[in-house]
Amino acid sequence: MKRLIAAAALSAIVLTGCSYEYTDEDGYRMAVINEGFPVPKNAYELRPEDCTTEIAKSAKYKLNNIGDAEGTPPDEYLAEIEKWGWTELMDKRLGNVHYYEKEGKIISLIIQKNVFDVFEMSDGVEL
Template identity: 80%
Template sequence: MRQILIPILIVAAVIMTGCAYEYTEEDGYRMAVINEGFPVPKNAYEVKPEDCTTEIAKSAKYKLKGIGDEEGTPPSDYLEEIQSWGWTELEDKRVGHVHYFEKKGKIMSLIIQKNVFDVFEMSDDVEL
């Protein structure tokens, strides 16, 4: 029995490591863990977030293959989804791959990098 179990476990481990979370618009979106009104791709995997500061009230970090390129450009359909949830991009505040969005006085920051992205809920007293 043990001789059969070991190869089965090895094959299962190889199959599981081959499955990667990858960005596709078809998978849809869900609420971010730090703000129920801000969308993140449904298949994004949450990892340890950055520490909060006086400017950042809450933070979440996600891994997702294909979410951004080398320059940190997010998929256009993701930006469209954020806007369809009622968020307005503050384009004049954008700095490189850091995007800011506003909705009902709340400001969210989205930082896209290759295969990783951060979502920050900014403190209420922060001035951009």
């Protein structure tokens, strides 16, 4: 019986460690659509939205607590994006939709409570 309880406790600890939840300590990796744009390392890729004439590439990720109820992302994540050389286009921000520019490329970041989308905008698109 003691072995069963110990095995159950160990399983719970291991499964908790594998959860997809935002923590700044886990670090960042390159987005699948743009190698220069960071996404949290433990974000799980989902099926992305279809591209349109305005969107050249898209990626969708699941990550618990990446945004609050209004879609506000953690300040640490926004700071990391800027560390990677991206500049937020503050005048283009619409609620939980953030736009970043680097070397002529524009990325749209849309944050919700547990999912976020990264879109590389088509060249020449008007925001």
